[in-house]
Amino acid sequence: MRYAGVAQMLLLTLFCNIPVARASDADVIRKFGILGRQALNCSAPYSADNPHMIYAVSTQGQITRALQMKPDLDGTFAMRNLRMAGPDLMQYEETGRSSDLTISVAKVAGKFRAWRSVRSTGPEKGKILIADGKFVNSGKPTPDFELCKKGPGRLTGSMSDTTRGLAEVGLRMNAFSSWPGFVPAIHVLRHAADLAAC
Numbered sequence: 001m002r003y004a005g006v007a008q009m010l011l012l013t014l015f016c017n018i019p020v021a022r023a024s025d026a027d028v029i030r031k032f033g034i035l036g037r038q039a040l041n042c043s044a045p046y047s048a049d050n051p052h053m054i055y056a057v058s059t060q061g062q063i064t065r066a067l068q069m070k071p072d073l074d075g076t077f078a079m080r081n082l083r084m085a086g087p088d089l090m091q092y093e094e095t096g097r098s099s100d101l102t103i104s105v106a107k108v109a110g111k112f113r114a115w116r117s118v119r120s121t122g123p124e125k126g127k128i129l130i131a132d133g134k135f136v137n138s139g140k141p142t143p144d145f146e147l148c149k150k151g152p153g154r155l156t157g158s159m160s161d162t163t164r165g166l167a168e169v170g171l172r173m174n175a176f177s178s179w180p181g182f183v184p185a186i187h188v189l190r191h192a193a194d195l196a197a198c
Contacts (some may be wrong), residue, residue: 025092026057028082032090033147034105034112038115044147055079065094089115098122106133111144 029035039052051069058064065080078095085091088107093100099122106115117130134141172182 009088023060023083025063025080025082025134026061027081028055028084029055029063029092032084032105032107033091034107037148038112038145040143041146042146051143052148063092091116093120099124101129108144113144114142 002154023031025137027083035053035057037052037054039046044050046068048070051067054066054068056064056066063080063082064076066074066076068074078094080094082090082092085104087156090107091102091104094103100120102116103114104117104122106114106117113133114130116131117125117128119125128136130136130142
């Protein structure tokens with residue numbers, strides 16, 4: 001009887017110390033559905049009034065968020081430690097211009113918006129910039145971003161517009177790949193897309 005109790009304690013200790021597998025950053029961002037280009041209005045080019053954001057995963061699994069709106073604010077920011085903080089809330093760490101930030105993004109009615117942003121390094125560590133979907137300084141709500149180019153053929157990543165266009169043409173033309181003599185044309189398009197990415 002005493003040995004059974006010791007065995008049970010050893011098993012409990014063993015199972016309680018097993019590390020839980022954590023999803024990769026790339027898995028989290030894909031599951032959340034935010035990869036690709038987003039805008040306030042996808043049919044209009046980026047501008048100060050219509051910022052575009054591109055969430056991408058590199059071939060090495062690094063996550064970035066690129067902002068396009070005007071030259072002095074444009075930039076690409078590294079993201080890390082992505083995690084789901086709720087069914088429609090993703091949280092991550094980002095290297096900003098003057099400090100690291102802990103950011104939460106909410107998915108509301110199919111659109112994405114910054115829900116919380118706090119400085120995590122630097123002289124203003126702990127300063128809250130966004131709380132409950134509102135900018136702390138102004139009290140205004142954060143904008144709703146829609147995911148552009150929805151659908152199964154949507155391309156994601158950090159491709160240039162030229163590369164993306166060539167690759168999308170290749171995807172559309174792939175439907176005709178059973179036609180005799182068409183395969184070489186697809187190979188030409190794929191190589192052109194690779195060259196444009198260099």
